[in-house]
Amino acid sequence: METLQEKRISIIKSGMELINEHGFHGCPISQVAKKAGVAAGTIYTYFENKEDMIYGIFKEVIQKQYKAVALKDNPELPFQERFFKFWENISEFYFQNPEIQGFLDQFLKSPYNTEEVHKENPSWFEWTENFYLDGIRQGAIKDINPIILKILVNESAHSLAKVKRNFGKKLEKKKVDFSSYPFMIWDAIKAN
Amino acid sequence: METLQEKRISIIKSGMELINEHGFHGCPISQVAKKAGVAAGTIYTYFENKEDMIYGIFKEVIQKQYKAVALKDNPELPFQERFFKFWENISEFYFQNPEIQGFLDQFLKSPYNTEEVHKENPSWFEWTENFYLDGIRQGAIKDINPIILKILVNESAHSLAKVKRNFGKKLEKKKVDFSSYPFMIWDAIKAN
DNA sequence: TCAAAATGATTGAACGTTCATTCAGAGCTT
DNA sequence: AAGCTCTGAATGAACGTTCAATCATTTTGA
Incomplete structure (x- = not known):
């Protein structure tokens, strides 16, 4: 994990994979964070909220x-x-x-x-x-x-x-x- | 609301409408119950759990x-x-x-x-x-x-x-x- | 040159809310 | 009165979100 952009991408990738596998239900922020290797709070520096993440x-x-x-x-x-x-x-x-x-x-x-x-x-x-x-x-x-x-x-x-x-x-x-x-x-x- | 079957159908219809409008996320049992005009607990006499309701x-x-x-x-x-x-x-x-x-x-x-x-x-x-x-x-x-x-x-x-x-x-x-x-x-x- | 200060990203425990599910009691029918 | 369905408050787990504290990096100033 180097740049900020890479972290952003990592979050996006994790969210996408969870949604692909388990649907929009079944993709809690806690798991997105875990998969992306960041803390839950970090996601909120990149996205306003969960909905914003999905649109992202x-x-x-x-x-x-x-x-x-x-x-x-x-x-x-x-x-x-x-x-x-x-x-x-x-x-x-x-x-x-x-x-x-x-x-x-x-x-x-x-x-x-x-x-x-x-x-x-x-x-x-x-x-x-x-x-x-x-x-x-x-x-x-x-x-x-x-x-x-x-x-x-x-x-x-x-x-x-x-x-x-x-x-x-x-x-x-x-x-x-x-x-x-x-x-x-x-x-x-x-x-x- | 007359027969049991009709109540079952009413629950199914409500769940379907909520999912149609708000997705699988956005269809809480509480709302399904409200829309169907029954108590939340009643849904569990017709379905084992929420997943079972969706398959129903x-x-x-x-x-x-x-x-x-x-x-x-x-x-x-x-x-x-x-x-x-x-x-x-x-x-x-x-x-x-x-x-x-x-x-x-x-x-x-x-x-x-x-x-x-x-x-x-x-x-x-x-x-x-x-x-x-x-x-x-x-x-x-x-x-x-x-x-x-x-x-x-x-x-x-x-x-x-x-x-x-x-x-x-x-x-x-x-x-x-x-x-x-x-x-x-x-x-x-x-x-x- | 380098310590001190400022900046901004990151953390994860804590918060309030919402959720699915349970169950004791009430109501109804036979 | 027996056997059901129904109720909705209660429960505890899980959720999204916040935030004080921490950490890493950059800027400042002498």
Whole structure:
């Protein structure tokens, strides 16, 4: 533990792991502190209160996702290529960071997730919207509200990563081909 | 409040509503009791403890879903027709029962949702699996693991119902056509 | 150059609150 | 009166949060 930033990150990581494993109930400050190797009181120098900590975790996580997915997008490429690259990046990101996915899964479906939270973390949400708007403008995908497209694609990517992790070995034996999935999604959204 | 069964249902309904609105954190027994119009202790004549109550809510909810969706399926019809009927039923069910959807959303993504829970409530989970297996056997949809199909379809239905409820009026102005959604999903899963 | 002072992070015991759960007694039905 | 359901105050554990005290680091000033 060196800098203050590192301690902050350690708290965030611990909280995220506890929420991933035990839910929002089941992540007491006392345990977050223990896991992070700090005293309970220390958490309150980094966050106003527990709620603020949870929003802090979300902010961190959504920024990481932005870097791992949005920043790797190349708007010069044809949209179909961008789409498959996007799919690959987001799948890989979730697969490599199961705690992040577990946290996001729960956060996004919870009452913590409000419109205000989206406004306070515009980078990712604005980027995804523009991503699909690009696809529509170029005539590559159906002219459908980006909110709808986002759901279809992102929820599917989310769930597939989860299945891959939970049932990966079982499904491998049955020769399930995960790579067919993005093609299915593409079939759903591509322009006729 | 007449019979015991009705009191049980009242507790379940109250717990469900609180979880929908405030999450698993934010649903204390004291409030469930208050909302249900019973004393806190009464809940413990119907459930062993709080966890048991939450699983009780899930059981109730999944049975309702089974009745509202699975029992309305007619296996005699061509699969495509069954699929669109299924979509309509599940969308309508979620739209008419927002607390159920809010609860399910959170439950299914939470650590409460384990493989064991699925085994204890086989009706719905077995039915969906068989539904997709039927489609595959008849050559109507792609030969893909039913787990994957289930995710793609059910998660999408879930999310769409949520959007419809949250952004319904906003999207209506923009003339978003929700009816296009099941066709997109069908395009994704139909056999080539 | 170096002690003294200031700063700010860290600690963990202590606090007040809230929680899930219990249970003795009351009420109701048969 | 027997056998239940129901009540809600009581219980003790667990929780989020505070804060006086401690510690480490930096700044000051002679």
